[in-house]
Amino acid sequence: MKFSKTILSLAFAGAIFGATATSANADTYQGNQAPQTEKTYQQAYYGTNQASYSANYGQPQTSNQTTTTTKTTTTKTTTSTTSSTNTNADAIVSLAKQLASKNIPYVWGGESLKGMDCSGLTDYVYQQAAGISLGHNTVTQESHVTKKAVSKAQPGDLLFWGNQGATHHVAIYIGNNQYVAAPQPGQNVEIQTISSAFMPSFAGQVNG
Numbered sequence: 001m002k003f004s005k006t007i008l009s010l011a012f013a014g015a016i017f018g019a020t021a022t023s024a025n026a027d028t029y030q031g032n033q034a035p036q037t038e039k040t041y042q043q044a045y046y047g048t049n050q051a052s053y054s055a056n057y058g059q060p061q062t063s064n065q066t067t068t069t070t071k072t073t074t075t076k077t078t079t080s081t082t083s084s085t086n087t088n089a090d091a092i093v094s095l096a097k098q099l100a101s102k103n104i105p106y107v108w109g110g111e112s113l114k115g116m117d118c119s120g121l122t123d124y125v126y127q128q129a130a131g132i133s134l135g136h137n138t139v140t141q142e143s144h145v146t147k148k149a150v151s152k153a154q155p156g157d158l159l160f161w162g163n164q165g166a167t168h169h170v171a172i173y174i175g176n177n178q179y180v181a182a183p184q185p186g187q188n189v190e191i192q193t194i195s196s197a198f199m200p201s202f203a204g205q206v207n208g
Contacts, residue, residue: 085208089156091129096172096180098189099125105187106182111136118170121182121189122158125172138167145204150194153203159194161201165207173203 070155098119099113107115111124119138134141136158145158153159153173162168171181172192180202182189193199 021025043202088130088132088208090153092125092156092172093174094172095125095129096121100180100190100191102189104182106185106187106189109136116182116189118182121180122170122172126206130208131204132208134156134206136168138162139165141170142167142204145206147202147204150200150203154205156206158204158206159200159202160204161198164202167201 083134086107090177099116102113106117107116107120108117109120110116111120116124119134119136119141122141123134123136132144134144141158142160142164147164147194148157150159155173155175157173159171159173159179160167169181171192173179177194178191179194180189183192
């Protein structure tokens with residue numbers, strides 16, 4: 001009888017001990033070994049790396065490029081070739097040619113349509129066509145020009161014969177190797193051609 005009680009007591013004690021051990025093991029597992037949920041896993045994995053991941057892989061890289069367009073404006077400058085000098089030259093040549101067709105006789109000291117000498121002709125034409133007074137004397141007229149070689153003469157320039165400062169004849173160059181002059185007594189104002197037989201000494205452009 002005593003033996004049976006002893007066995008029962010041991011069995012009961014074993015049962016209680018086993019239950020306590022099972023309970024302790026269960027508490028330990030649930031507290032420290034419980035599996036993480038998907039949300040807990042994502043938070044643990046991305047915690048500090050999420051911002052870096054999104055910056056490097058989550059969004060496409062955008063580079064701000066500034067395009068500068070340079071507009072080149074081409075300004076066309078139109079230079080007028082018509083100047084007051086050219087206009088005067090045309091008027092001077094035109095008037096000189098007209099006088100050469102009017103049978104105006106050579107008259108010493110003359111400066112009118114009734115008669116002209118060489119410097120009277122040039123002074124008359126410049127006053128009427130350009131409003132410029134040259135003076136009625138070849139040497140005086142020299143002082144009103146910029147001297148140049150005869151080969152450089154332009155229509156409207158003066159042609160002089162004789163040494164500078166002592167010239168004795170003057171005429172108006174009209175282009176094409178021709179000039180208008182009041183030659184000498186017995187002749188009329190006319191168009192003549194430059195020749196080696198009576199070659200001008202130099203030419204001069206009248207200073208406006």
